[in-house]
Amino acid sequence: DQQVKQNSPSLSVQEGRISILNCDYTNSMFDYFLWYKKYPAEGPTFLISISSIKDKNEDGRFTVFLNKSAKHLSLHIVPSQPGDSAVYFCAASSTSGTYKYIFGTGTRLKVLA
């Protein structure tokens, strides 16, 4: 049972444009969500998070949107840069439950120069 889903395995975007990565979840107990970026041969790097009391969180070029009713979150990268090319994972956890993080399968973003 995949509780966190990233339905797009890959995405290509032109440099300077917006990248939108999507993530859906099924467990309504999840209340903390994160995005990670992963380069080959390195561990995932934390990018940005959002708790369920918010619907938007911004950090520089990265913005995460949360739609609780749709159980959907998205990561916007504006403007996209070639260095953003990586695999992006979303993750979710329930802070009142088991504290474990459930990860999606990842989306490979390629930013074209």
Added chain:
Amino acid sequence: KAGVTQTPRYLIKTRGQQVTLSCSPISGHRSVSWYQQTPGQGLQFLFEYFSETQRNKGNFPGRFSGRQFSNSRSEMNVSTLELGDSALYLCASSLEAGYQPQHFGDGTRLSIL
């Protein structure tokens, strides 16, 4: 501040052997989680330790075990290795439970021949 350190980075074993992987969390972090990453499967949660106690466990067979020491360092052991155990094993640490991002090491690449 030193990040999460995993040793060794690469390991080659044969079927039937056992292996121990090590993880040193960021100083002050008490929660350590282990994940298995295989192509197309994302990060599969193995287990999480907090203050030397296993607090969460994923859906892996009993051949996978772990422990945490009083200094928060953690080890993961896999016995009777199978070909399907070939994967990148990632360790992540965080300060406490709740609204805390996990910080990952660069992983141990385990290859089973």
